Structure formats: C-alpha cells, structure tokens
Amino acid sequence: MSEAEGSGAHSAGTGRTGTGRAGTARAPRLDPLAVRRQLRQEGLRARHSMSQNFLADPDVLQSILDLAEPGPGRRVLEIGPGLGILTGGLLGAGASVVAVELDRRLAERLAREQAEAVASGALRVVQGDILDQDVGSLVEPPYEVVANVPYHITSPILHRFLGEAPRPERLVLMVQREVAERISAAPGAMSYLSVFVQFHATVRVAFAVPREAFEPAPEVESAVVEIVPFEAAEARGALGATAERPARLSAAEEDDLWRVVQAGFRERRKMLRNVLGRQLPVPGPKLDAALAECGIAGDRRPQTLSVGEWLELRRALGPRQGESRGQRS
Numbered sequence: 001m002s003e004a005e006g007s008g009a010h011s012a013g014t015g016r017t018g019t020g021r022a023g024t025a026r027a028p029r030l031d032p033l034a035v036r037r038q039l040r041q042e043g044l045r046a047r048h049s050m051s052q053n054f055l056a057d058p059d060v061l062q063s064i065l066d067l068a069e070p071g072p073g074r075r076v077l078e079i080g081p082g083l084g085i086l087t088g089g090l091l092g093a094g095a096s097v098v099a100v101e102l103d104r105r106l107a108e109r110l111a112r113e114q115a116e117a118v119a120s121g122a123l124r125v126v127q128g129d130i131l132d133q134d135v136g137s138l139v140e141p142p143y144e145v146v147a148n149v150p151y152h153i154t155s156p157i158l159h160r161f162l163g164e165a166p167r168p169e170r171l172v173l174m175v176q177r178e179v180a181e182r183i184s185a186a187p188g189a190m191s192y193l194s195v196f197v198q199f200h201a202t203v204r205v206a207f208a209v210p211r212e213a214f215e216p217a218p219e220v221e222s223a224v225v226e227i228v229p230f231e232a233a234e235a236r237g238a239l240g241a242t243a244e245r246p247a248r249l250s251a252a253e254e255d256d257l258w259r260v261v262q263a264g265f266r267e268r269r270k271m272l273r274n275v276l277g278r279q280l281p282v283p284g285p286k287l288d289a290a291l292a293e294c295g296i297a298g299d300r301r302p303q304t305l306s307v308g309e310w311l312e313l314r315r316a317l318g319p320r321q322g323e324s325r326g327q328r329s
Contacts, residue, residue, distance in 0.1 A: 054082055055148060055174070057213035061085060064224060067206050068146045068172045070095035077139045077168065079130050079147035079157065084110045090146065091117050098139045100126045102150075131156055141166040142232075148174040151220075155193055158183070162200040162229065169232040172206075173225050180205045180223035187306045192265040196258070198307050199246050201229045202239070246307050257314045264302035264310075272305070273298030282317060290316035 055061060064086065070076060072094035081087045081099040087110060090097050097117075101107040107127035117123035126138065131153060145168045149157055154175050161168055182189075183197040184205050197203055209222040230245040239245065249257060263279035264272060276287055291298050294312040296305070305313075 053214040053216060053218045055085075055213060056215040057209075060209050060213045061089065063207060064146070064172065064174070065089045065093070067224065067226060068144070070146070075139055075143040077135070077143055077145045077147075079145065080150050081110055081125075082106055082148070084113055086146070086148065087114065087123070091122055096122055098124045098126065100128060100130045100133060100138070102127075102129055131160060135160070135164075136166055142169045144168050145171040145173065147172075151176045151179075154179050158193070158197055158227075162197060162227070167200075167229045167231070169229070169236075171201075171225075171227040173227065174209065174222055175225060177208060177221040177223040180225045183227075184225065187304050187309075190303045190305065191268070192261055195261050195305075195307055195310055197227065199257075199311075201227045202233055203227045244308075246311055249311075252319070253314070256317075256320050257310065259320060260314050260317065261310050264305070268302050270301070271299045272296065272302055275302065280317075280320070282320070286317070 068076075068090070070090045070093040074095040076090050076095045076097045078087055078090065078097055078099045081101050082103075083106065084099075087097055087099050091114065099107075099110060101110065104127050107125055111118055111125045114123050114125075118125065124138075126133065130150075143166075145161060154173075161171060179193075182191050183193055184203045185191065185194045204226050206224045206226050209224065211217040211219070211221055213222070230239065233239040234245065260276075260280070263276055266279050267275040273287065273291060276282070277284055280287070282290075288298065290313060293316045294309065296309055296313060
C-alpha cells in the first residue's frame with residue numbers, strides 16, 4: 001500500500017457526546033463489542049486496505065480529549081475521524097472542527113450524524129486524502145490538529161504540518177508507539193524523523209495505548225503524542241527553561257541541513273566520517289576539518305548526534321553543491 005492510502009486508526013462511536021469537567025468533552029461508554037455491533041448494524045466493516053482500526057476504549061478517548069482541551073473558539077483539524085466519536089467530543093466542548101476523511105462511506109456517515117453541526121458551521125466534513133489538501137483553505141490559523149493518525153502516512157503528515165505553513169499551534173496525535181518513541185528519542189537513538197520533528201517542535205509521549213483498545217485489534221501498540229511547534233510555544237510562553245529552540249535558518253540553509261542529515265542516516269550503522277564521505281560531494285579534508293571544528297568525532301554514529309550538532313555540522317560544511325543520495329525515513 002502506498003503511503004497516501006491509509007485511513008488510519010479511527011475513533012468509534014455515535015458522535016453524540018456531552019461535556020465533562022470544566023469544558024472537557026466526556027466520551028460515551030464504549031467497548032469493542034459495541035463497536036462491532038454498530039458496524040454490523042450499519043453495514044460497515046473496517047477496511048484492511050485503509051488500515052482502519054476503530055478506537056473503542058472510552059478511557060483512551062477521554063484521555064485524548066483531556067489532553068486536547070477543546071473549547072469554544074478553538075479551531076481543530078481532525079484527520080481520519082472514522083465513526084466520529086472524537087469529532088463529537090470536540091464539538092461537544094464547543095470547538096470548531098474540520099474533519100478530513102479518506103473513506104467516502106465514513107465521511108458521508110459523519111455528515112449525516114452531525115447534520116446539525118454541519119448546518120451551523122461548527123463542523124466541515126471533507127472527503128479526501130489529507131496529503132492532497134490545501135491546509136490553508138481548510139482551516140484558518142490559529143488552529144490545532146487532533147487526530148488518530150493514519151499510521152501508514154505518519155511521516156508525510158509530520159513533514160506536511162511541521163515543514164510547511166500554516167503550521168498548527170499544537171498537534172495531539174495517536175500514532176504507532178514505535179513512531180512515538182522515535183520522534184521523541186534522545187541522542188543515541190535518533191533518526192532522520194527525530195531530527196526533523198525536534199528541529200521544528202517540542203515533542204512528548206503523553207501515554208501509551210494497548211492493542212486491545214481498538215476494534216479490530218491492530219498488530220502494533222499505539223501512543224498519543226503532543227507536539228508543539230517552537231514558534232507557538234514561544235508565543236504562549238510555554239517553552240520550558242531547559243528547552244532551547246534550534247537556530248532559525250533560511251530556506252536554502254534548511255535545505256542544506258536536510259541534505260546533510262539525510263546523508264548521515266543513509267547508513268546509520270556506519271561511522272559518521274565514512275558515511276558522509278561516501279554520501280556527500282565534499283572533499284575528505286574539508287569534511288575532517290568541519291567535524292573537528294564542531295568537536296564531533298568521526299567515529300560516532302549518526303544516531304548519536306543531537307539536533308544542535310547537526311546544525312553545527314551544516315554550518316561548518318557551508319553551502320553545498322549537489323544532492324546526497326539519502327532519502328527521508
């Protein structure tokens with residue numbers, strides 16, 4: 001399946017929900033049997049081809065809503081609403097929601113179930129692939145993304161919403177647990193995706209979600225992450241005392257940064273000096289001098305470098321000519 005196809009791990013339920021404490025949405029009671037019964041009654045089934053697994057644990061749903069803190073005046077973009085319980089929770093708390101759903105059956109169902117919200121303008125349902133959408137025309141900034149992300153397109157979604165404007169103020173995402181651990185990793189376990197996300201935002205794993213929370217149960221465990229772009233964190237005064245925003249770069253400088261990082265992770269098990277020497281069109285003496293200037297030992301592995309060290313290495317190498325053979329992962 002191509003990365004643009006998955007419809008994701010969807011929330012499940014009727015979409016009719018009230019609110020709990022202090023404006024926090026309260027999820028209805030659900031379990032896998034109830035979800036299975038509802039799908040059967042409506043002639044629906046989870047499509048394996050779209051990676052559909054419907055969230056059926058009310059405690060997990062409530063935890064997502066508590067973390068998202070939807071409320072009046074908040075604009076939310078939801079990706080893969082599925083049966084619409086999370087949508088209902090967001091609406092019930094007073095948020096304005098744009099829900100993008102790949103599955104036409106589920107998009108039409110959500111529009112029917114939430115006809116009143118659609119008529120009032122509180123909800124807009126868009127049928128299509130989120131990666132094909134012009135985000136600027138979908139939702140007006142400031143906005144947040146709250147979603148059970150289609151697992152097959154997690155990386156493209158992160159690149160789309162962090163690498164391009166208009167960026168959301170915050171992302172509360174259900175993702176595969178392995179991906180959650182990867183994007184929040186510390187030096188020693190970094191990847192290209194770790195560097196990319198942590199260059200743009202703060203990230204933390206809020207809580208893990210077991211397989212049994214879904215119907216049908218997927219083969220992998222999940223986790224909910226909170227990602228806050230640095231500019232939004234700074235504007236809200238929410239950047240912690242120990243957090244440091246990476247240096248701002250021009251578009252050309254950022255392109256150079258990703259070429260260097262991609263080159264390094266092309267052979268992540270190899271020593272940095274050897275892999276960069278093979279992957280970059282940079283003479284050996286220049287590469288050695290750049291590593292020495294940054295205080296980076298050439299025998300280190302790419303996954304041990306921090307975001308700041310990659311930035312220093314890009315600066316020391318200077319503007320680059322040509323492309324590496326690396327690719328995003």
